[in-house]
Amino acid sequence: MSQPATHHNKAAAAFLKNGQRAQWHDETLWFVRAKRDKAAHQIPEWEALRNLGSQIKEHTLSNLDEYLLQFEANAKKNGIKVHWANNAAEHNQIVYEILLHHNAVNVVKSKSMLTEECGLNHYLAERKISVVDTDLGEYIVQLRNEPPSHIVLPAIHLKKEDVSNTFHKHLHTEKNNQDPVYLTRAARQVLRKKFITADAAITGVNFAVAETGGIVVCTNEGNADLGVHANKVHIACMGFEKIIPRAQDLSVFLRLLARSATGQPITTYSSHFHRPKAGQEMHIVLVNNGRTEQLGREAFRNSLKCIRCAACFNTCPVYRRSGGHSYHNSVAGPIGSILAPNLDMRKNADLPFASTLCGSCTNVCPVKINIHEQLWSWRQVLMAEGYGGSAKKASMKLMTGVLSKPAVYRLSTGMARFFMRYLPFLVNNRLNPWYKQRDMPSAPKESFKDWYKKNRNHE
Amino acid sequence: MSNSRENILAAINANKPAPVELPEIPLFERKGDLVNVFIGALEFIGATSVKVTSLSEVDEYLESLQQAGTRLVNTIAELNGYNINAYKKANASELEALDTAFIKGRVGVAENGAIWVSESDMVNRLFPFICRKLVLVINAKDIVYNMHEAYRRIQVDEDGYGTFIAGPSKTADIEQSLVVGAHGPLELKVFIVS
The missing domain is CATH 3.40.50.10420 (NagB/RpiA/CoA transferase-like)
Incomplete structure (x- = not known):
């Protein structure tokens, strides 16, 4: 097994440093996607x-x-x-x-x-x-x-x-x-x-x-x-x-x-x-x-239907804004992120996470590969096999604990609203990778649950 | 690697999914003026086309090129100046200076402008690729609507080699700017004989 390459999100951050170039890349590939739509609609x-x-x-x-x-x-x-x-x-x-x-x-x-x-x-x-x-x-x-x-x-x-x-x-x-x-x-x-x-x-x-x-x-x-x-x-x-x-x-x-x-x-x-x-x-x-192995993985075998058109690359919001080299695999993009972990799980464990799971890849695939579902499935496999990384594992574990206990969930969402309204820098800071390239909407004053309690008798 | 063959086949056999049926492919027929649709498609892919009523018009064009001293090969026996012998077995280095090649197209596809050219018609596999300008001559009655009908008309392994040619060679690998004339011909001219 080889050593992990530069993690996709690090390589993507480097790609995005040249903002003008990244925007050009994004727009150019979207233009190719638009040409695909026009051709398909005919x-x-x-x-x-x-x-x-x-x-x-x-x-x-x-x-x-x-x-x-x-x-x-x-x-x-x-x-x-x-x-x-x-x-x-x-x-x-x-x-x-x-x-x-x-x-x-x-x-x-x-x-x-x-x-x-x-x-x-x-x-x-x-x-x-x-x-x-x-x-x-x-x-x-x-x-x-x-x-x-x-x-x-x-x-x-x-x-x-x-x-x-x-x-x-x-x-x-x-x-x-x-x-x-x-x-x-x-x-x-x-x-x-x-x-x-x-x-x-x-x-x-x-x-x-x-x-x-x-x-x-x-x-x-x-x-x-x-x-x-x-x-x-x-x-x-x-x-x-x-x-x-x-x-x-x-x-x-x-x-x-x-x-x-x-x-x-x-x-x-x-x-x-x-x-x-x-x-x-x-x-x-x-x-x-490795293709016979992929054939034996029921959740991933139909990635072998791929005809290498790259429509899933051109439509992918992550590919367009991170560039092909950030995938450190001969086939990049969404389909490459399904094929790569089969070749080397350890080296390519980051790739199925390089997706928003928006499903656009699946919608344009000419041979109807369920690409975004397979990306999701790979995440399950990689976490179970211990390739998820310790931070991701800890946060998932915490999430599971919170979501399984209603009282803890209520308390934690209340705290989150408080911090995001009054002390947003505690959440939105350099230590939280989620905030790279992202902004959060301002938090509402009350939770949906509280609003519903007040308003359910109005009708 | 003789073991690899057996290993691969055994692994596939063990891992393949339950049988799935092979679908029939419909013709997806469409009515209309196929020649005009074909001409539109040729224009879209960067080729030029000329409708003619007889081969003598193609002859005239060929003669005009000859008079201008163009180095050309004509593989169509029905045209004047059939001259394959000089080039039939020529290699790439000998053909490098070839300017124009005249070749018969078997089937034209209206939807995408592709023309099936088979080895026995091109004589030398290099002709359609090494020339600067390719001239294909096709009968209007050999134009079909789409690829489904085209594959019913041709036998892909009739000759050792055959290709659908759709326009002049092209590339957009430099910043997505379309450049006509990559490694193959810089120009494709199609005569449609009705």
Whole structure:
């Protein structure tokens, strides 16, 4: 077990120190959420699609082993080599051995949260294999030696002056030229050379189709396709929950995915890879890394339905005001806060508490994962397992004592009203973390109970 | 890792929930002028479109590009200047200077502007991605309303590779500013032949 990372609320406080930047982050992500709403509202059958997406995924989870076997058999018939990895270390080793076999030292990689989860770049770098992330946002954060802060918009925590400075330093673009077109063209030129001179391409997987034994990769930039088609080796890495039964199921998910993610009707490219091109080798690595355990946790198993659209990030009031890095997990946001404790309870015990439980995440989820309920359930599990922290435990214990004894409750609410009316600084001070970023309403003169006693006979 | 395969399958088998039924997917049909809806969607995603009544209009466009000295590949045998042989097996480095590619689209989706392009039509998988400008030619009768109908029309594994292309490549990764032309084509032009 690893040591706890910087606690979410500490990291969030640091994020909020730059108020202007935090507000920009908040508003920008809310704008993406608004685009999602507009796109969803144009589809009369949107709710029916969400139901279908959810049902297809639930069905798949209930037959997961059979579909994986069917997928493996069909992929092999298609000439694809299929590998199974039980954990991140095995995944990294499999990828490394394939690359080693081909003497590959320069690799281009399109977006894959799974390889982030497994720490593949770092692992390969230690073995003298260079991996270039070719999605523009991922390329920017890679140059800065930072992890992505969002699974769809990896560099959403940065402003164009940051990108301009980073490109000036690494790509020698004009100093202070912040024009997004200029900067994008500069990256295009550099990455074109990388695509052409690489030895192998790694991609993620959005969907793997059991009945046809092929995979689908969605991008807007065309970087996955350019990388794969320009190279002799294609390695696709996927968490095994990406499997779906039929090709026609794609019609449901492709209508939901981009609309939920960015408000686009569909990504620019939805590419279906079924057989390697002549002279090419294609590998698929199926990864577990704790997913079978999550499948066995009844309260959390349907987090495996996730299609990684990040709609729950964009709508989340906590994510928008704390930034992706405060979640210290490859998948941030509300869904990441459900997935992370399964990977490491101790390290990620703070994340299910990084939520207001407002339920907005659940309402926008295209596959109807009950995200806010699972966050609540994780809190119960974490407290019971002793990961809640001593302060939280003591206050919960006190609360339980007060709430279970009516006389004590009456006395304590009376005292609270007194202190908040006449001595508010005793409650609202630096020692009480609840008051960070919050103000309390002024306390009423009397309790509801007293008011009711006086007024109940008026009618 | 041969043990891992068995371990994973056994753990899934032990932990999977009770059977849930697989739903049928309706067509969600919609009536209307599909070509106009398609044109609207193409405009929204940053592509340009031209309605033509015969392929000779596409020929004229292709010839005008040739006369201007544009380096192009035409994979559509029905058009003049079919020239795949020079590029059929070319690699990325040889194709880097390719300016324009003409490719046939199989099915167009009115709702989102996506066009299915299959490997046998693109000839070389690199063509639609490495060119600066992509020209897709599609028959008006091959336009369907939505993705459900599109998947009924295509066979995803008919070729080793196929892709829905919806507009020119794009990115908004720098401060959410949309930039058309990321790694793939900077431009997509669609001819709709009625």
